[in-house]
Amino acid sequence: MALFLSLLLNGLALGMLIFLIAVGLSLIFGLMGVLNFAHGAIFAWGAYVGWMVYTSTGSFLLAILAGTAAGFVIGWVMERVFIRAFYGNHVAQILLTLGLMIVMTEGIKAIWGPNILGFDPPTWLQGTVPILGELFPIYRIFVIGVGLLVLIGVHLLLTRTKYGIIIRAGVQDPEMVQALGINVKQVFSLVFAFGAALASFGAVVAGPMFGSIVPEIGMTHQLNAFIVVVIGGTGNFIGAAVGALLVGLTQTFMAYYLPEAAVAVNVALMALVLILRPQGLFGARR
């Protein structure tokens, strides 16, 4: 039981991180039809900027702020400069984001070096807390808590605000939204930057959870995020949340019981969804 609880909490923490990456990817894809292959690289930039600020100032909060801001700016610039000119040309967009992924990953290696860097939690988040007689690292609890807060926040944003409603309408039918007199292009930039900010926020939070960062850090998470998008359905918030938790939990449990098959099970899960419900667990049939 103690083992089960421990794996459950670890899986939830990982699921929350994957959610932070996947939700942006899914919204960007659902709204603009752009498969952002550089999303993982934005994640990596968030982690490195956060790490830099953290090691130079010692403030974890500042690090989170800086990493998130870096992601927002990168996402904004990326959409404005590169993606915008190619709406309607999906192939060019995918190819472009792949090129940006290469350049951004190499950029990290050029600036911070290609080697692994240590990333410890701040002192106020170190240590363990007892839950049901078991000791858990405070940091994991912190990740789950923060993830839940963001999840609820994004949900409220999407359901209760004007922008959220425009975004959800845009996922359904961008042309109709445009016809109703709303500047969809402006919303595109914002969503792109917002999705990138969420990913890089997740990256700074993820750093201390894994204890280290490497330039290729984004790729693994991006793969998981792709799987989540397929499982949950594109542009679907609930799908991204449920899919991310599912993938996080499977990954953690498999890593304990059958580590060799951890990735295989997630890919199999994706294949199963593609066979039985190609539009995703929560996706609407079109």
Next chain:
Amino acid sequence: MRERLFNNKLLLVILLAALAILPFVTDSKFLLSMMITVFIMAVYGMSYDLLLGYTGIVSFGHAIFFGVGAYSVGILLAKTGDKGLLWLAVGLAIVLSIVLGILVGVLSLRVKDVYFSMVTLAVGELLFIIAEKWNTLTGGNDGLTYIPVPKIFHDRLAFYYIALLFLAVMYLFLRRVVSSPLGRTLQAIRENEHRVRSLGYNVLQYKVASIVISGVVATLAGAMWALFQRYINTSVLGLDRTIDALLMTIIGGSGTLIGAVFGSGVITFVHDWLSSLSGVSPIFERYMMFFGIIYIIIVIWFPKGIIGTIRDKWMSLRHSRRS
């Protein structure tokens, strides 16, 4: 007319002849090895061009096929020590890649084209991890060394001509494919999928056919690679190998076939040149950044790549001269 330049049979024959007499001009073993690399990678790049340039779908796991070819040959020959099993290994590799191609294609393309990108990435990553973990079969990260190959492949000069022949045959085969009714339909799908569908074509079947043909050619390139190197490790399945295919096709010019051959040459030699400069400044260790920037510039401003752009310039020049 536009098709003429670079597809011009005379020009190609001259190119082929120049490549065929190259070993008589130089006896640099290094240069011959580089050229063999260029030939094999060119076939791999052309196979990717069939997908990207002619069908208009983006694979992020093309290394799957290259790796299947390399590992089939590597494992079967290295584990049995029997060189005679080469043809069996190649046959096995082809069957495997056909099955994989159909599986991945049907599963993902049933939904949307971009799903193909995501699913190929996931399957590629899965195969990469299997190759890393299944030590007893693949040798893990260390790979398979001293793969026994038939004697003729030991001779570098002979291998040079085999690789050149391989490139020529594969080029002719793919050129035949893209100008066949199948290839024409693929290009029509690339241009306007809805219209092709409304004309009654089963678009999914055509796309899967394109994946299978492309996959088999990439598999053969992978098998040649294993024969050439006599050593393989997990890098044949890695994402970097897929990115190689993308760089070659895009930089050379997608939708031209011959572009991938030029792309392969450019990348192989520039890569070698830049890595030799890494002693001068550590920035040259980041040669991928250089390729990445070139790649982005080409995608934005020269979507037809080097060959396509030169071809267009040449055409407009001739046009203006005539008028």
